[in-house]
Amino acid sequence: MFRGKAPLTESEVLPFDAVRRVETPEGVTLTLRVAGPLPRLYAALVDGAIRGFAYSIAAVVLSLLHDLGQGPLLLVLFLGEWAYPVLFEVFRRGVTPGKSLLGLKVVNGDGTPVNLTASMLRNLLRFADFLPFGYAAGVLSILLTDDFQRLGDLVAGTVVVHADSPRPRASRGLRVPDVPPVAPPVPLHAHEQRVIVGFAERLATWPPERARELADLASGLTGAAGQEGVTRLLGHASWLVGRRRKAGEGER
Amino acid sequence: MLLSRIAAEVRPRAPWEAVDHGFGLTRRFARQLFPPWLAVLTAGWLLVILPLHAHPGWAFALLWWLRPLFDRVPLFVLSRALFGAPPSLREVLKALPGLLRGHLVSALVLFRLSPVRSFLLPVWELEGLRGSQRWRRSSLLQREDRGTATLLTAGSSLLEMVLVLGAATAVEFLFPERQPFSSGEEQVAELLGGLDLSNADLFGLLAATYLAHALIEPFYVSGGFALYLNRRTSLEGWDIAIGFGRLTERLSRAGLAGLLAAFLLPSGLRAETAPSGAPAPGTPEMTIRQVYEAKELQTKRTVTHWKSKKAGEERPSPRLFDDLHLSPLASAARPVLALTLLALFVALALRLVRDTRRERGAGPEEARAASPPPRVSTLGEAEPLPREVPVRARSLWTEGRREEALGLLYRASIARLAESGLPISPSSTEGECLSALRRAAPGALRTAYLADLVAAWQTLAYAHRRVDEAVGLGLCAGFARAFPAGPQVPP
Structure with missing residues (x-):
């Protein structure tokens, strides 16, 4: 990336967003929604609790062997601390149970799935992140680096990202009302189409007054105000999501 | 508040993503945020610690209790920076008395222990609502994201504790004669017991807490602020409002351009063709030209090859070598050249035939006899x-x-x-x-x-x-x- 040489940096052109932008060779820009210290802290706590539970079960079972069980128990502890994250990250595409609960996953800096080498590197360097005590170095590194990377991430070139659907919760399960489709009077950009569809999907979450206020803002497109504007926007949204039947007709 | 001037991407986010967006905002505006924050925080701490230097434990407790007052400073800076007008240090100091004076009782008594403090801080500080109105507003916002806001408060305290413990452990590592080796667990026990701590230890702890608090608290405040903004974004459709505003603006510009084109067509055309020279700097044309002048795009090269002048057309004189642009002298010598070539071919063919016949005619015995004996000598x-x-x-x-x-x-x-x-x-x-x-x-x-x-x-x-x-x-x-x-x- 040639951020320094470009006349305008991304942060000056685009409004701020906590994402890492990756440009593919095809010129497509992908956005990775990097995850900050708190979700990662809670994911680590969940993983720690799972491991602790497993250790206690192992300790109870191995205590039946009296002194002989101490060696195997140490082995279980060692494997739990060092192999647990690597195994989950490699075989479950960067998701440990804790990360899954928080909707996070580990990926390479370019968004590709993390491989064995990178995963081992970032997890072996937990030792450095832990110093001097309780991941203090890791917390500082996450707070101070651009993409919330701890030292292990910096060395392995990985980032932790929000993996859950980018579709916001607000429009999940909400549909564009089934009204007769009306083609928009002018061609629209993709992001403008998304706004209109989003308005229609989330219409039910707003009081009618707020919906009319919002629709008034689009009067440049609808040429109408108040409830008439809302109706026209709904028609456009219906058309934009692909419905093509005329009013009064049934499904084709 | 002009939504269109907001300096951050507005879209409905998942709650944790919103918190991380807030953390990112703190870093984005760190240069505007930290100088006033550190100035106010340091002054406040000194004001509390100096009179209470004999009782660091009390100073510690009082400073902890007063935290919501200091939180108002980063929120003030961030809310203004986000809408395009980051205040200078002097402006913050000028606004400080007003910031600290408002609703002390609710901040320090009623809601001091609220687990969603940073989430509701903007309601109290920025919306300026009072009484039942404020209560209704808070409960509406809290209908969702309350859990995340609680975890935000707990997690930020945890991060602060991690940094304090880290600093304490680092000091232990650096001064091993105080204790031969003190592991972190012992440190925790010591901290929680709190009985054997001398005053020097307490001041060290205060210093570590100051540093950790100074770093973490702006992140905590902006995390809650971002959560609040995200809640309002989905409640009020901010992203939709911004999108519709831009759409209307674009259409009105396009409409204006269309009108101009319709009414002023001839002059418009002239204006387009006239400036054949360098376009004004800063225009898209100039930028495009600059891009094309970059060294990486200088891929011009001269390629020379023969090509039919009239490809596909019937030739009037289908003669050999017609396409070669020969000089008059060479044209005259053309028959000579052709004859020489022909003679060469014939000679080569004859030679080839003779050689082949000789090799086939000569038997293996004969060949061995003819070849010289091995000259091992x-x-x-x-x-x-x-x-x-x-x-x-x-x-x-x-x-x-x-x-x-x-x-x-x-x-x-x-x-x-x-x-x-x-x-x-x-x-x-x-x-x-x-x-x-x-x-x-x-x-x-x-x-x-x-x-x-x-x-x-x-x-x-x-x-x-x-x-x-x-x-x-x-x-x-x-x-x-x-x-x-x-x-x-x-x-």
């Missing part, structure tokens, strides 16, 4: 073989020129063998010579001798290892026996 031509080979070799060996001695013996042996009719060519290797001899005279004395000689020669010359004195002298002595003078030995 070339081996000796470089340096003629001496008359008494064994004597010469022995003297070379005793002088220490052992490679030359064995070389001489080998050359002489090969020469004798070649004279006796063994089929050896000058290019034969030692191994090939030996195997040829083994085929021709298996079990003969000279075969065994040559095998010994080759082994010794290869050991000395190729492997660079010592050959025993006895072996070398034996080879010198054995030559006469293996090759009795004269070529009368039958192959």
Whole structure:
């Protein structure tokens, strides 16, 4: 990336967003929604609790062997601390149970799935992140680096990202009302189409007054105000999501 | 508040993503955020600690209780920076009395222990609502994201504790004489017990807490602020409002341009064609031109090749070489050139036919007789073989020129063998010579001798290892026996 040489940096052109932008060779820009210290802290706590539970079960079972069980128990502890994250990250595409609960996953800096080498590197360097005590170095590194990377991430070139659907919760399960489709009077950009569809999907979450206020803002497109504007926007949204039947007709 | 001027991407986010967006905002506006924050925080802490220096424990508790007051500063800076007007340090200091004075009771008594403090801080500070109105507003916002806001508060305290413990442990590492080795667990126990701490320890702890708090608290405040903004974004459709506003703006601009084009068509055309020179700097045209002038895009090169002038057209004079642009002189010489080429072809063909016939006509016997005998003697031509080979070799060996001695013996042996009719060519290797001899005279004395000689020669010359004195002298002595003078030995 040639951020320094470009006349305008991304942060000056685009409004701020906590994402890492990756440009593919095809010129497509992908956005990775990097995850900050708190979700990662809670994911680590969940993983720690799972491991602790497993250790206690192992300790109870191995205590039946009296002194002989101490060696195997140490082995279980060692494997739990060092192999647990690597195994989950490699075989479950960067998701440990804790990360899954928080909707996070580990990926390479370019968004590709993390491989064995990178995963081992970032997890072996937990030792450095832990110093001097309780991941203090890791917390500082996450707070101070651009993409919330701890030292292990910096060395392995990985980032932790929000993996859950980018579709916001607000429009999940909400549909564009089934009204007769009306083609928009002018061609629209993709992001403008998304706004209109989003308005229609989330219409039910707003009081009618707020919906009319919002629709008034689009009067440049609808040429109408108040409830008439809302109706026209709904028609456009219906058309934009692909419905093509005329009013009064049934499904084709 | 002008939504269109907001300096952050507005879209409905998942709650944790919103918190992380807030953390990112703190870093984005760190330069505007931290100077006033550190100034106010330091002044406040000094104001509390100096009168209470005899009772650091009380100072610690009081500072912890007063935290919501200090939180108002980063929120003030962030909310203004987000809408395009980041305040300077002086502006913040000027606004400070007003910031600190408002609703102290609710901040320090009623809601001091609220687990969603940073989430609701904007409602209290920025919306300026009072009484039941504020209560209704808070409960509406809290209907969702309350859990995340609680975890945000707990997690931020945890991060702060991690940093304090880290600093304490680092100090323990650096001053080991205080305690031989104190692990983190002991530190925690000590902290929670809090009984054996001297005043010096407490001041150290205060300093560590100050540093950790100064770093973490702006992140905590902006995390809650972002969560609040995200909640309002989905409640009020901020992203939709911004999107519709931009759409209307674009359409009105497009409409205006359309009107201009319709009414002022001729002048518009002239305006487009007139500026053939350099466009004004800063315009898209100029930017595009600059991009195309970049070194990476300078890929012009000259390519020369022959090409039909009128591809696909019927040629009026279909003559050979017509496309070649020949000079008049060359045009005159063209028949001569063609004749010469033809003669060359004929001569080549004749030569080829003759050679083929000769090779086929000559039988294998004839060919072998015609070819010269293997000139193995070339081996000796470089340096003629001496008359008494064994004597010469022995003297070379005793002088220490052992490679030359064995070389001489080998050359002489090969020469004798070649004279006796063994089929050896000058290019034969030692191994090939030996195997040829083994085929021709298996079990003969000279075969065994040559095998010994080759082994010794290869050991000395190729492997660079010592050959025993006895072996070398034996080879010198054995030559006469293996090759009795004269070529009368039958192959």
